[in-house]
Amino acid sequence: MSVRICGVDEAGKGAVMGPLVIAGVLTDDEERLRSLNVRDSKTLSKRRREELFERIKEICEIKVVEIPAEELDERMREKTINEILLESYIEILSEMTPEVAYVDSVDVREERFGGRLSEALKCRIISKHRADSIYPPVSAASITAKVIRDRRIEEIKRELGFDIGSGYPADPKTREFLERWFREHREPPPHVRTSWKTVKRFLRGSSLF
Known part of the structure; x- marks a missing residue:
């Protein structure tokens, strides 16, 4: 059975x-x-x-x-x-x-x-x-x-027009994309988890990683 x-x-x-x-x-x-x-x-x-x-x-x-x-x-x-x-x-x-x-x-x-x-x-x-x-x-x-x-x-x-890597914080491509985006826009990009500590640190003015 x-x-x-x-x-x-x-x-x-x-x-x-x-x-x-x-x-x-x-x-x-x-x-x-x-x-x-x-x-x-x-x-x-x-x-x-x-x-x-x-x-x-x-x-x-x-x-x-x-x-x-x-x-x-x-x-x-x-x-x-x-x-x-x-x-x-x-x-x-x-x-x-x-x-x-x-x-x-x-x-x-x-x-x-x-x-x-x-x-x-x-x-x-x-x-x-x-x-x-x-x-x-x-x-x-x-x-x-x-x-x-x-x-x-x-x-x-495809939506953002950037290679964001895997989306994990240890991925150099993801880190590079986020650093660049925050530097240029001073706010999180779409599809980012703003509740994550790494993003919160940057929103407070600290380094992202």
């Missing part, structure tokens, strides 16, 4: 630009998903992620929640990013109704995160750090979230 299994993961939690993307991937044939040789998205090339994403869509049900930078700033006035992620995980799993859910814990205490999910859901929850490198459904969710976020970053690049 097949079991409905779902993996959930996010992309963009630590980014300073672009959306936070949370993806759920549901399957009742884990072996078929495993046969794709899905792995943690960070270990794959962009091209390979795109190829796997197309295959994942063919054999799995997918649910994606995207939170743009502006909405994330608004919600973070009252909640932490981990609370926002918890809500998104619950939204995805409530809609997909798996029997078992593997999730990449966003809390330093994985059992606490799993417990909070269990309080809101009826399925069995397995919450682990680095779940994307352990469980194929979470690997597939990691790939899905990363591909969707990368596509949004490409759209932002």
Whole structure:
């Protein structure tokens, strides 16, 4: 008898630009998903992620929640990013109704995160750090979230007319773009998370990084 299994993961939690993307991937044939040789998205090339994403869509049900930078700033006035992620995980799993859910814990205490999910859901929850490198459904969710976020970053690049890099503060291209934009405009560009400490420092007149 097949079991409905779902993996959930996010992309963009630590980014300073672009959306936070949370993806759920549901399957009742884990072996078929495993046969794709899905792995943690960070270990794959962009091209390979795109190829796997197309295959994942063919054999799995997918649910994606995207939170743009502006909405994330608004919600973070009252909640932490981990609370926002918890809500998104619950939204995805409530809609997909798996029997078992593997999730990449966003809390330093994985059992606490799993417990909070269990309080809101009826399925069995397995919450682990680095779940994307352990469980194929979470690997597939990691790939899905990363591909969707990368596509949004490409759209932002075209909109702004600049190469903004990956949108993460450690990326030299992202840092160079933000320094230049703030220097020329004295205000944050679109799609920047102004609630982030790196941006707040610059708005107070300090160095951005």
